[in-house]
Each structure stands twice: as C-alpha cells, then as structure tokens.
Amino acid sequence: MKKPAPFLVYTVLRLLAFLVPLAILWFFFPIFREYWWLAAIFAALIGMSISMLFLRTPLTDASARLAERRENRSSGGQADADAEDQAIDATELGDDPKA
Numbered sequence: 001m002k003k004p005a006p007f008l009v010y011t012v013l014r015l016l017a018f019l020v021p022l023a024i025l026w027f028f029f030p031i032f033r034e035y036w037w038l039a040a041i042f043a044a045l046i047g048m049s050i051s052m053l054f055l056r057t058p059l060t061d062a063s064a065r066l067a068e069r070r071e072n073r074s075s076g077g078q079a080d081a082d083a084e085d086q087a088i089d090a091t092e093l094g095d096d097p098k099a
Contacts, residue, residue: 022039
C-alpha cells in the first residue's frame with residue numbers, strides 16, 4: 001500500500017486543527033454565532049497552537065520531501081549544464097562533440 005504524500009497529510013491535519021475548534025466555538029458558544037470573526041480568530045490561534053505542539057513530525061516529513069524534490073531538480077539542471085559545458089569545450093578543441 002502506497003504511503004500518502006507528507007505535504008497532503010500535513011495540510012489536512014492543519015485544516016482539521018482550524019476547523020474543529022471553529023465548529024466547537026460556533027455550535028457550543030452562541031455568542032460566537034453573532035461575532036463569527038472573533039470565532040475565526042480564536043480558532044486560528046487554537047489551530048496554530050495545536051499544530052506547533054502536535055504536528056511537528058508531519059511538518060518535518062513534508063519539509064524533508066520538499067527539500068528532496070528541490071535537490072533532485074537542481075541536480076538534473078546541473079547535469080544538463082555539465083553536458084553543455086563539455087560540448088562547448090569539445091567544439092573549442094576541434095573535437096567531435098557527439099563522440
């Protein structure tokens with residue numbers, strides 16, 4: 001079974017860390033139905049606290065995957081640049097660049 005993408009897991013957990021407190025504030029505290037913007041602010045603060053305390057591992061996994069993808073991209077570009085440099089050097093020396 002394939003493991004889900006770490007960035008997707010982290011994003012879903014962050015959304016849940018915001019939406020669950022927002023729903024709790026909205027449904028169980030009637031004053032927040034009138035001041036919805038205040039409920040959103042409190043839910044954002046609660047969600048940020050939850051993610052800082054409990055979502056360190058998914059954040060680390062997502063960051064590692066992004067760094068790995070960036071490293072793979074730049075190494076592929078470097079290989080292409082090296083091939084171009086080699087072709088230019090071969091032409092300057094009068095060699096056949098395809099050989």
